[in-house]
Amino acid sequence: MMKLSYSGVALCVVVMVAVMLSEEARMAEAVTCSPVQLSPCLGPINSGAPPSTTCCQKLREQRPCLCGYLKNPSLRQYVNSPNARKLASNCGVPVPQC
Helix, strand or coil: CCCCCHHHHHHHHHHHHHHHHHHHHHHHHCCCCCHHHHHHHHHHHHHCCCCCHHHHHHHHHCHHHHHHHHHCHHHHHHHCCHHHHHHHHHHCCCCCCC
């Protein structure tokens, strides 16, 4: 029967912990695409007013979803408007070319 050394067991534990932490990090990065999350940006999208910090934060969070919003006929008119592009620029969020 093969005996495991202390270093072998320690290495196994380290690998298991690393896998668990990477899974947790990946899950934490997951975004729920919901245009409702962009509600703090409605004023700037409609009027061209400067965006709030909250608006920019929400826009950054929803960045992975922007292509989906641009492909949605109901949302495209808002997300692709000149004011929305200005808002994205002011927040430092590039508008994707989908």
